[in-house]
Amino acid sequence: MRESSSLIAAVIAIALIKATPLIYAGLGGVLSENAGIVNIGLEGMMVGGAFSAVVASYYTHNLGLALGAAILTGALSASVLAYFAIRLRADQIIVGMAINVLSIGGAAFLVALIFGQAGATPEVTSFASLGGVTSGGLAALVTQPQRYALLWLALLLVAALHVFLYRTKAGLHLRAVGEEPRAAFTAGIDAFRIRYLATIVGGALAALGGAYLSVGELDLYSDGMVAGRGFIALAAVIFGRWTPLGTAGACLFFGFFSSLQIALQRASVPAQLLEMLPYVLTIVAIAGLLGRSRAPAADGVPFRP
Amino acid sequence: MLLAKSNPFAAYAALLQGALGSTAGAAETLTQTTMLLFTGLGVAIAFRAGLFNIGAEGQLVMGALCAAVAGAALHLPPPIEIALCFAAGAAGGAAWAFIAGWLRARHGASEVITTIMLNYIAFFAVNYLVSGPLRGSAAAPETAEIWHTAILQPLIPGTRLTLAFPLALIAAVAAWWWLQRSVFGYELRTLGRSERAARYAGINTSRVIMQTMALSGALAGLGGASEVLGLLHRFNAELSPGYGFTSIAVALLAQSSPLAVIGSAFFFGILQNGALSMQALAGVPKDLVSVIEGLVILFMAVNWWGGRMRLHSLDNVAEGDDVLAAAAAQPP
Numbered sequence: 012m013r014e015s016s017s018l019i020a021a022v023i024a025i026a027l028i029k030a031t032p033l034i035y036a037g038l039g040g041v042l043s044e045n046a047g048i049v050n051i052g053l054e055g056m057m058v059g060g061a062f063s064a065v066v067a068s069y070y071t072h073n074l075g076l077a078l079g080a081a082i083l084t085g086a087l088s089a090s091v092l093a094y095f096a097i098r099l100r101a102d103q104i105i106v107g108m109a110i111n112v113l114s115i116g117g118a119a120f121l122v123a124l125i126f127g128q129a130g131a132t133p134e135v136t137s138f139a140s141l142g143g144v145t146s147g148g149l150a151a152l153v154t155q156p157q158r159y160a161l162l163w164l165a166l167l168l169v170a171a172l173h174v175f176l177y178r179t180k181a182g183l184h185l186r187a188v189g190e191e192p193r194a195a196f197t198a199g200i201d202a203f204r205i206r207y208l209a210t211i212v213g214g215a216l217a218a219l220g221g222a223y224l225s226v227g228e229l230d231l232y233s234d235g236m237v238a239g240r241g242f243i244a245l246a247a248v249i250f251g252r253w254t255p256l257g258t259a260g261a262c263l264f265f266g267f268f269s270s271l272q273i274a275l276q277r278a279s280v281p282a283q284l285l286e287m288l289p290y291v292l293t294i295v296a297i298a299g300l301l302g303r304s305r306a307p308a309a310d311g312v313p314f315r316p
Numbered sequence: 317m318l319l320a321k322s323n324p325f326a327a328y329a330a331l332l333q334g335a336l337g338s339t340a341g342a343a344e345t346l347t348q349t350t351m352l353l354f355t356g357l358g359v360a361i362a363f364r365a366g367l368f369n370i371g372a373e374g375q376l377v378m379g380a381l382c383a384a385v386a387g388a389a390l391h392l393p394p395p396i397e398i399a400l401c402f403a404a405g406a407a408g409g410a411a412w413a414f415i416a417g418w419l420r421a422r423h424g425a426s427e428v429i430t431t432i433m434l435n436y437i438a439f440f441a442v443n444y445l446v447s448g449p450l451r452g453s454a455a456a457p458e459t460a461e462i463w464h465t466a467i468l469q470p471l472i473p474g475t476r477l478t479l480a481f482p483l484a485l486i487a488a489v490a491a492w493w494w495l496q497r498s499v500f501g502y503e504l505r506t507l508g509r510s511e512r513a514a515r516y517a518g519i520n521t522s523r524v525i526m527q528t529m530a531l532s533g534a535l536a537g538l539g540g541a542s543e544v545l546g547l548l549h550r551f552n553a554e555l556s557p558g559y560g561f562t563s564i565a566v567a568l569l570a571q572s573s574p575l576a577v578i579g580s581a582f583f584f585g586i587l588q589n590g591a592l593s594m595q596a597l598a599g600v601p602k603d604l605v606s607v608i609e610g611l612v613i614l615f616m617a618v619n620w621w622g623g624r625m626r627l628h629s630l631d632n633v634a635e636g637d638d639v640l641a642a643a644a645a646q647p648p
Contacts, residue, residue: 099618101617104368114610117606119606246429283447287440287441290436291437297419298425
């Protein structure tokens, strides 16, 4: 009996740990998409954040600076998306794809260049080294708050973004711009400024998710480590119907499946079929088979006043 | 390259030397071109209909798996066997893309999202199949080797260049002719200009969307089949180094013109094949090629020399443009 309850606690703990990077990127997606900018580049922004955090930690041994570097990189690549999508009115999907290819290729290129070895960086100072030995299980999340600081911050941000979007004037303006930019513009809301800010902050959030993977959960960057989490986050945004709480719920749900997969490794359920599930569910959700799932009306549509 | 502290010209020279400097190198470049040509054509045709098929990679993988299964199961004389294997590959890719087409036409689900998700589903599905039900090799998670009559022999002994290359060229010309001269091509292009205008013109847009996606996937599936029949002779889950993703850059650089895809596939074939020798001879990490690819996609998104790339149909721009679109899409 005791064993099964500790197993359940471990599964919940792993689900939270696995969901955290998705939550960061998912919130980034929620923010920009509610303002009308589709961000397919979440994956690339996570890669950029993961890589730059490791580089900063390698040279400064300071985790604060590592997170700062990630935020900066994410904001920078999101400004590229914002500039092309808002100012040049380029197709947002294509620009997002470009950011993915550029970030993944750029990180691989720089890993080889800076560290002289292809594939992975050396080990650096990370959150994993804080708080001593891992005791594992749910209790560790509470007893080692420093080590899991990024996890707690993610949960805090979910609440903060919910309050911002639905309880503040700025949040209302942001959603207005995502639904009906022309009307918002006419009402005196600076649609361009809001779209820029939402995209850039969203990119910074996605990069934090990447940094969580590289200096939060592990202590290095390796090619392919983000492994499609940016796209799972994108799926979570749709699955969560473009709301912060829904998206975080979807991330926890997907995180729960990856922890279940670890728990069921010896069982007869093929791991690949479990891994497939988030993607299948997203297709089911977007096809409207689970009730209405509607994007903000002006999501992905360039605005010209 | 300046970052890498090496002479850019030396790096380019090494790249070209590796890609085109020898018969073996050139043949390998054309082999890569073949794959990019099939997948790039698929993406380009979807673009012309205003559909963004990001799923070429998954469609390629599904096509390759179907071709490998057919190649192992059938024991027929070479021309029939090979034709059937290619057909199986095309069918596999078409079926996989059709899912996205159907969801878009019948349920209004964005093909951008569904094709991304279908890529991942395809990877996990084939990984499961080759490690379980379809595993045909004790040594590795792969399918059984295809029957000897299904193997495409190299055109130049010692290289991997096969009949698939001329087939891809024919496919490009056929696609061009078809887009410009057939009724379906006309419907497809009208849909690409404005979905609403297409509907006013009496075109069954749902049907065209589904057919276009299936055709797009069939082309990617043919790419997968040529990889299996000509190069690997069996299927494993790592068979594509990302041709389906590079194909998006290929189609964009060609501005979705099937004939221009030949040139842009060749360009990326040179880049991909020359990258390794650039790394070995000039010390520039091979991943520079991905950076170039990303920049191409980024700049093609704006298309600075002739209007903006327009994927989303005119419907999103302004109501009045419909009239223009309908006028522009006069029957041939």
